[in-house]
Amino acid sequence: MRRRLLVNALIFAVLAAAVALAYYGYSFVVTDSSHDRELQLMREITADKVNNIESRILSDDDKLFSVPLEDLTTNLDRLASTVHVVSVFVLDEHRTILPSGYASARSGKEGAEFRHWFEHYVLPTLPLASAGAERGHVHLPPSLDTWDGRGKLFSFKKGASGDKTYYVVIEEDLSYLLALVFPQYFSLTGLESKRIYQIVDANDELIYGPGWHPDPGALQEHVPFPYTVDGWFVRVSEKDDSARKEARRKRVVDSVFVGGAVVVLAAGLTFLVFAIRRERRANELKSEFISNVSHELKTPLSIISMFGEMLANGRTKGPDQATEYAEIIWRESVRLTRLIDNVLDFAKIERGRGMYEFAEADVGEVVERAVDLIGRRLATADMTIAVSIEPELPLVQVDANALTLAVMNLIDNATKYAADGKKIELTMRREPDRIVLDVRDFGPGIDVDEQEHIFERFYRARAVRLKPIRGSGIGLALVRHIARAHRGDVQVVSTPGQGSTFRLWLPI
Ligand code: ADP
Numbered sequence: 082m083r084r085r086l087l088v089n090a091l092i093f094a095v096l097a098a099a100v101a102l103a104y105y106g107y108s109f110v111v112t113d114s115s116h117d118r119e120l121q122l123m124r125e126i127t128a129d130k131v132n133n134i135e136s137r138i139l140s141d142d143d144k145l146f147s148v149p150l151e152d153l154t155t156n157l158d159r160l161a162s163t164v165h166v167v168s169v170f171v172l173d174e175h176r177t178i179l180p181s182g183y184a185s186a187r188s189g190k191e192g193a194e195f196r197h198w199f200e201h202y203v204l205p206t207l208p209l210a211s212a213g214a215e216r217g218h219v220h221l222p223p224s225l226d227t228w229d230g231r232g233k234l235f236s237f238k239k240g241a242s243g244d245k246t247y248y249v250v251i252e253e254d255l256s257y258l259l260a261l262v263f264p265q266y267f268s269l270t271g272l273e274s275k276r277i278y279q280i281v282d283a284n285d286e287l288i289y290g291p292g293w294h295p296d297p298g299a300l301q302e303h304v305p306f307p308y309t310v311d312g313w314f315v316r317v318s319e320k321d322d323s324a325r326k327e328a329r330r331k332r333v334v335d336s337v338f339v340g341g342a343v344v345v346l347a348a349g350l351t352f353l354v355f356a357i358r359r360e361r362r363a364n365e366l367k368s369e370f371i372s373n374v375s376h377e378l379k380t381p382l383s384i385i386s387m388f389g390e391m392l393a394n395g396r397t398k399g400p401d402q403a404t405e406y407a408e409i410i411w412r413e414s415v416r417l418t419r420l421i422d423n424v425l426d427f428a429k430i431e432r433g434r435g436m437y438e439f440a441e442a443d444v445g446e447v448v449e450r451a452v453d454l455i456g457r458r459l460a461t462a463d464m465t466i467a468v469s470i471e472p473e474l475p476l477v478q479v480d481a482n483a484l485t486l487a488v489m490n491l492i493d494n495a496t497k498y499a500a501d502g503k504k505i506e507l508t509m510r511r512e513p514d515r516i517v518l519d520v521r522d523f524g525p526g527i528d529v530d531e532q533e534h535i536f537e538r539f540y541r542a543r544a545v546r547l548k549p550i551r552g553s554g555i556g557l558a559l560v561r562h563i564a565r566a567h568r569g570d571v572q573v574v575s576t577p578g579q580g581s582t583f584r585l586w587l588p589i
Contacts, residue, residue, distance in 0.1 A: 088356075095349035098342035105339050112328055119319070120300055123276060127304040127317045130266045130278070135308050137262060138253065141165045142236045146216075146249055150242035153249065157184040164261070167252040168192075170199065174246040176209055185252075198228045199252075207237055209248050215239050222282065222312040231255070232282075234310055255310070263289050271320065279316045288313060296322045298329055366539030366554065373541075373553045377420050380551065381413035412461065419493070420553070422486065427538070427555045430562050437480040437566050444516055444587065445470045447481045448509055451488035455496075462496040463503070470509040474516055475589055479567060487563040487571075490556040491520040491583050497550050499524020502580055515569065515586045523580040532573050536561045560585065 141163075145153075148160060153171050161169040161184035171182035178200065185192045207219055216238040223232040234253040239246065259280075267278035271291035279290030281303075295301055299322035303314040319325065388406040397403040452468055459466055495505045502523025509518045527535060527542055534540045538558040545552065557571075560583075564571040567587045575581035 091349055091352055094345045098345040098349070101338060101342045102346070105335050105342075108335075116300065116328075120302060123300065123317050123319070124302050124304060126276075127278065127302065127315050131304055131306055131315055134258075134262055134266060135306060138165070138236070138258075138309050142238070142251055142253075145169065145251060146238040146240065150240065150245075150247055154179055154181045157181055161185070165254050165257045167254045168195065168199075169252070170196075170248075170250040172204075172209070172248040172250065176204060176248065179247070186254075195228060202226065202228075203233075203235065207235065207250065209237060209239065209250075218309045218311075220309065220311050220313075232310075232312070236309075253309075258310075259289050267315070275320050277318045277320050279318075281314050281316045283312050283314075285316070290316075295319075296326070298322065299325055363539075366537075369541070370539040370553055370555070373551070374420070374424060377551050377553060378417070381417045381420075384413045385410050385417075412457065415458075419489070423490070423553070423555055423559060426483075426486065427559055430559070437483055437563075439478045439480050441476045442479050442481050443474065444477055444479055444484065444518075445472075445474045445509060447479065447484050448488050448507070448518065451485040452492065452507065454485070455489050455492050458493065459496055459505070462500050464496055464500060464505060465503065466492065466505040466507060468507045470507075471511055474509065474511055477516065477587055477589055479587065480563075483563045483566070487560045487585065488518070488520075490560050491585070494556060494583075495520060495522035495524070495581075497552065498522075498545060499580060501525070511589070512586075515588050517584060517586045519582050519584050521580065521582040526575040526577040526579055526581050527573060528577055529575075532575060535573065536571070 144163070145160060145166070148156075150171070153160065157169060157171065166186075168183070168185035168187065171179045173179055178196070183192075183196055185195060187195050203219075203221075208217065217236070219235045219237070221227050221233040221235075223230060227233050232255060234255055235250055236253055237248060237250045239248055241247070263280060267280070267290060268274055269289075269291060271277040271293055277291060277293055277295060279293070280288045281290075282288055295316075295318035300319040302317050304317065305311060305314050388410050391397065392403060392406050392410075397406065448470060449468070452466060456466075492505060492507070495502075499505070499522035504523060506521040507519070508521075509516065511517075525544065528544070531540075531542050535542055536557045539554040540558075541552055541554045561571050564585050564587070569585065569587040571583060571585045573581055573583050
């Protein structure tokens with residue numbers, strides 16, 4: 082009953098776990114794709130802004146780049162005084178600054194020093210002469226080498242005047258970008274938009290934008306400026322990350338549930354595997370049991386009928402032989418009765434019927450009676466039993482018939498399997514809170530790995546299965562059931578080759 086309930090509960094749990102897993106799989110895919118969509122959107126919007134900014138730089142530059150060479154060299158100071166430019170250099174094809182080819186917002190000594198630094202440190206690094214570099218940008222990140230330690234952005238273009246090649250290099254005003262261009266595309270406070278845009282350098286240090294630290298779990302993208310300030314990135318983050326936080330919290334809870342579901346499924350599967358193995362084993366044992374029992378019934382019956390027939394036909398050599406035949410018949414019928422008792426009692430247990438009737442009794446007496454009843458069987462097996470029962474054992478609540486059956490089964494087993502040992506020792510004594518009965522034999526013993534199994538119904542040890550020793554495998558199962566019904570138990574201690582001791586104990 083309890084087992085069936087357990088199985089039903091387990092089936093339910095496995096189904097629930099499977100449904101939960103399917104649901105979590107589905108919801109994971111859904112949240113994951115919404116997550117991807119949002120990221121994609123952030124990336125596209127930002128790339129668009131970056132593109133606009135870079136186009137602005139390019140078109141601002143074009144105003145200078147499109148001026149003819151003569152105008153440049155005559156009017157450079159005026160031309161260079163636009164907002165986005167700090168300095169302009171006009172170089173000939175040998176990359177030498179032309180006379181009047183330098184104009185700068187830096188004046189006097191500072192301007193001259195800058196020119197010197199440009200010629201020595203920047204010019205050699207500009208890819209002016211290289212093929213394909215008609216136009217380009219070089220971004221120097223802030224470092225000790227950048228003259229004033231700040232970042233610098235140079236734009237250059239190759240031009241031609243008649244058959245002469247020349248180059249124009251513009252030092253862009255980055256503070257103009259920060260102060261006037263970026264604010265047109267990105268909010269400095271981050272209040273208006275649901276996304277926060279910040280310009281950061283390669284080390285994620287803030288260059289422009291709200292000093293706001295995005296939550297590490299919020300969606301975030303870094304979009305580079307591909308052509309111009311290539312060391313800078315627009316870091317776009319989701320401002321309201323509560324949905325993300327909620328999703329994360331949910332994910333934690335979900336992982337716990339998914340873990341639980343997996344455990345339940347694994348447990349269900351393991352249980353199933355065990356149940357199948359158990360069932361298969363039980364079936365094997367049952368068919369073995371049926372053949373054993375049939376054999377056990379047949380053998381005594383044919384002995385009884387054979388000797389009975391001999392007696393009936395007077396085929397005896399005298400009264401002694403007649404008595405001997407009668408004894409055989411009697412012995413076999415006792416054996417038959419016990420077998421049938423065992424089977425019937427066992428069937429009762431299997432059907433779960435209450436089969437015990439408890440009454441206060443002297444267990445010492447009960448055990449002595451059992452020994453008496455089986456005495457004759459011992460004599461035929463040519464064995465002796467030494468009984469030692471502690472006097473004045475306390476009275477306990479027992480089912481005397483059941484206990485007799487248990488003791489007889491233990492002694493009967495010793496005569497069947499340990500006849501070589503010739504003797505059996507039965508001791509019974511009191512321990513503080515229990516009465517202990519030991520049945521010790523000196524037979525072949527039981528292999529360690531089988532010691533627990535022999536108490537299972539229908540189980541017979543490997544060593545005896547092939548021998549002509551009759552048995553059905555229910556005796557010890559019955560003994561254990563009886564012991565446990567008395568709130569005690571039975572155990573075996575056995576060393577192969579040195580005999581076995583079956584210990585049955587009852588609580589006081
Ligand atoms: P059965 O005797 O009908 O086979 P039991 O349940 O009484 O069934 O015993 C189960 C098995 O335990 C036996 O088949 C035998 O292999 C083993 N066994 C029981 N008692 C002993 C013993 N005293 N010595 C060795 N083996 C034993």
